Amino acid sequence: DGGITQSPKYLFRKEGQNVTLSCEQNLNHDAMYWYRQDPGQGLRLIYYSQIVNDFQKGDIAEGYSVSREKKESFPLTVTSAQKNPTAFYLCASSMGLAGGYNEQFFGPGTRLTVL
């Protein structure tokens, strides 16, 4: 059963702590993405990766870091440098990066709350 999974579904963090969000896909997709969604806002791109061991900053990368050591996995770390980390985080994947041509498959999301 192919798909994309994210864990945990809910995450609480104290200020000043780093936290890592997991994203795994078994769709054999090359491209993976991390988005942030705030109430009333569209999806904003944090980081994306076209291939293993390579990733690029999106529009709002400050305070975040990623790695792509395996094709299936693209974890996101929210660092203490991120000033307003409370949000809904979505991971997605697609066959390729060609803008607008490839549909994106999304995970169920992780809701991060900073206490």
Add this chain to the structure above:
Amino acid sequence: SQKIEQNSEALNIQEGKTATLTCNYTNYSPAYLQWYRQDPGRGPVFLLLIRENEKEKRKERLKVTFDTTLKQSLFHITASQPADSATYLCALASGEYGGSQGNLIFGKGTKLSVKP
């Protein structure tokens, strides 16, 4: 850079009517435009893709149009049902000069409510 406007934050309609949602963009026309559905607390789900040389695309009760002159896409749901209630997002390539350059960018979405 390319910008997307979905000019209705919310749309309320009666069951059985046709819902029409609007997506406008600002710069050169993208080669492709996509529509997604998002339910509360869940990730978006892909619905339809339309190419710039296609004026219309249909899938069951869904219909999408793409007018590059107006820089607009319309998304229609015919014979709407309460189960169609969700937020609908349009998405297209972010490249300033159109085509398929750049990453996918998403509109803020239109929240559709279908009342029985």
